[in-house]
Amino acid sequence: MIRTTVIVRSDICDCCGTCAGVCRENAIELSETIVQIDSDLCVGCLDCVRICPMGALEGSA
């Protein structure tokens, strides 16, 4: 099975946390300078990709 994952483009990401706010799986961890997506928790719904104000997230199969 191919799982959809989400890639964070750190050159665009502002670490605002909007993605973490919509993540139903609580899979997104935020520090001051890094957004990390826990691939074990991520179910590939891509809500974070849709909401990102900067367009910093990309879904990839």
Added chain:
Amino acid sequence: MKREVDLIVVGAGPGGSWAAKHAAKAGLSVLLLEKDREVGVPVRCAEGVSEKGLRSVISIDTRWIAQVIRGVRFIAPDGTKVDAYPGETGYILNRKLFDAALAEEACQSGAHLYTKANVTGLLMENGRTRGVRLRHIGEEKEIRCSIVIGADGIESRIGRWGGLNTAIAWTEMAACAQMTCCNIDIEPERVELYMGREIAPGGYAWVFPKGPRSANVGLGISGAFNPDKKALDYLKDFVSRRFPNAFAMTIVAGGVPIGRPLRDIVSDGLMLVGDAGRQTNPMSGGGIVNAMIAGELAAKTAAAAIKQGDVSVRKLRAYARDWTREEGRNNYLSYKFKEVISGFSDEDINQTARMLLKIPVEKRNAFNVFKAALIRHPKLVLEARKVFL
């Protein structure tokens, strides 16, 4: 850093600092943890508050104020300009200084503040929150406490770790982007709000002056209208049209919850405050004063609960009830207004604007503005009366 305290507050924004201050004043030992290197930075906020709202929570220090505001101008999609709220004073704050002042007050009241302290999990015992795990400048620590207040913002994970479902549907979150622009022609004492599907679908664009020739220029959109065009792209288009000579000194992104207020903001040993508890006004997106009101109420309940040795969810619900009475009810009504207004077509907004122009400017207060917008919803007009009069 102490190993055990009465109360841990996660997040040193206005809600967290205010909770920490009032809890410390009530005699609790309080730890205030901020993940970033500096309190108040980065500023993810349009920085606007009403004078009335701010005065209700704190005695105002003019050092925090970047610009005094004397009125609002709504701009409809067809360009119709409606000046409103004459005689109502507002402020555009300098949030960096404001947040720092609140955190300082918390410390002076006895709270212990640590920056670069990133909470990575909760310590749980029999389903009850019993402390936090954190990384503090490279060191892993565990600190125990009786109550945790999660004031950790839009990205809050604390509620979900503690068993509260705080995730917001992506369609109920406004995606926002803002540039602090200089070299622009504005009226410094007037806020501008732009509406329309082309400008900011499901939301609005704002110009909040910070000085004679600078302003926070931003917008919030509901992604449901066009998931492919991002808030930042809408903002670039807006700024290049409205302020072709602008330079952006800062670009920030952020999210604002605009959905139905949360039912549960407390669990055993845990309370949520501010954006973490989705306490922003869903209509305006304003959250500073709300967070401070909530922080003070949460501190009051925390102090009483700890003194009585009962931090169960039943006891902590006193905070949720206080919040609903003070501001939560208004937020719910604002949510209902927003649901109606965000469904407006551009022509609906144009018509409302033309209707408002027929009212004398001195009568264009918040209630009359909403009355005009909600004209086809007489029941909601009655509700609006409770909020605005």
